[in-house]
Amino acid sequence: MDSTTPSPIVTVKLTVEVPADRRGEFLHLVQEFHAGKIRVSTPVVDFQGKGYREAVRVVLADQPTFSTLRNRIVEDDGRDALESLTDAEILHGLQSQRFAEAVPIGVIDVPGTGTIEEVGVEALQRLYKVACGQSGQCRYIAHFLLGLYNGARFPFDLTELRGVDDALYDDCMRVLRMDARVTRREVHTYFEDGSRKWEDLAGDWRVLDVFKLGNAAKEFAQQVGFSGPHAKAAAEIVDMVDGGRE
Numbered sequence: 221m222d223s224t225t226p227s228p229i230v231t232v233k234l235t236v237e238v239p240a241d242r243r244g245e246f247l248h249l250v251q252e253f254h255a256g257k258i259r260v261s262t263p264v265v266d267f268q269g270k271g272y273r274e275a276v277r278v279v280l281a282d283q284p285t286f287s288t289l290r291n292r293i294v295e296d297d298g299r300d301a302l303e304s305l306t307d308a309e310i311l312h313g314l315q316s317q318r319f320a321e322a323v324p325i326g327v328i329d330v331p332g333t334g335t336i337e338e339v340g341v342e343a344l345q346r347l348y349k350v351a352c353g354q355s356g357q358c359r360y361i362a363h364f365l366l367g368l369y370n371g372a373r374f375p376f377d378l379t380e381l382r383g384v385d386d387a388l389y390d391d392c393m394r395v396l397r398m399d400a401r402v403t404r405r406e407v408h409t410y411f412e413d414g415s416r417k418w419e420d421l422a423g424d425w426r427v428l429d430v431f432k433l434g435n436a437a438k439e440f441a442q443q444v445g446f447s448g449p450h451a452k453a454a455a456e457i458v459d460m461v462d463g464g465r466e
Contacts, residue, residue, distance in 0.1 A: 340398025341410055343391035348411065350388065351421055357384050362425045364392055368399055368407045369418045373431045 238246045267275045276297070280290055296304040344365075351362040360380045367376025381389055399407060408414030422429065 336398050337402045340394050340402065343394035344398070344407060344410055347388070347391050347395060348417070352424075357388060359425055360384050361388060361392070362421050363427060365407065366418060366422055366427055368395070373429050374422060374427055375430060 236246075270278065276293060279293060296307075347361050347365060350358055351365055352358070360383050363374070363376050363380055366374035381392060384392070395407065408418045411417055421427070
């Protein structure tokens, strides 16, 4: 199943016994819930008696806290408190309504945006043009694309992303997300004669092909022989190359 396909909705029926004298109160509670006015879950952290800084430390130190929430907390800390609170209330209302309606993941169509694949392909096309350039950033992007093309042959050092500007970094993340979530195609197949184009990138930027290096090292070790003074080193090279491909 495609990873972007929403999970099927499972309908669960519950029977609730409510005293006759509290029926009106219960119906009102249900209406408020469907209107998104009632919190569907209580916070894991008890903020009672804690100041803002202490509460933030508690949440950030809590292991179950999702990375998305951590990032949101840190980001909001640099914003106006009223703006952040307004956004939080809107999000709470939306997600309460979504929970009440049992809406699955990934159903909204945001105006002005495309699917993961559409956004990723557009970013990929921009990155390929950059990789064919001559600047230092172009080299980093070429390495990134080759790592997605064949990571075993062209390992990519993630620290190289520190050398690209924000726009290129964002495009790399779009392509990486597409490659991770839309797994039916390899990145080079979005281009005509893509294999040749990616191999040309490796040649133009003289990117080390680990497989070719391994084959050369193995051939050299075999020529040295396994009975002379360098026999042990030769055997280790052969074992290392063969073992790295299992």
